[in-house]
Amino acid sequence: MPNAQCYNRYDMEWLNAYDAGGEPKLDGPGVIQRLQRDPSFSDPYATEAGPGAEWTELGSHIEILPGDQLDPVANGTDHYGGPWVMWPGTPCEHVHLPLR
Numbered sequence: 001m002p003n004a005q006c007y008n009r010y011d012m013e014w015l016n017a018y019d020a021g022g023e024p025k026l027d028g029p030g031v032i033q034r035l036q037r038d039p040s041f042s043d044p045y046a047t048e049a050g051p052g053a054e055w056t057e058l059g060s061h062i063e064i065l066p067g068d069q070l071d072p073v074a075n076g077t078d079h080y081g082g083p084w085v086m087w088p089g090t091p092c093e094h095v096h097l098p099l100r
Contacts, residue, residue, distance in 0.1 A: 018092055044087045059100045
């Protein structure tokens with residue numbers, strides 16, 4: 001399945017920078033809905049799993065792009081269950097909200 005997603009204009013700016021390997025910045029709040037994605041849990045720019053890398057197939061989810069740095073202690077980084085901070089401490093960090 002292709003990487004199907006829905007987004008607004010702020011998200012498009014973020015996605016363009018991310019896809020180009022740049023540092024995403026937001027001028028407004030962003031919310032992306034994705035049907036699936038196969039990312040690294042530790043490296044936002046990884047294109048394939050390296051030795052010892054945490055890699056998984058994520059199902060349908062929403063990504064909330066805050067535009068500010070998130071507090072992973074307050075928001076959590078446990079990616080098995082409810083919402084969590086993905087890629088904490090990087091310019092690509094966002095809240096990941098699983099839908100399944």
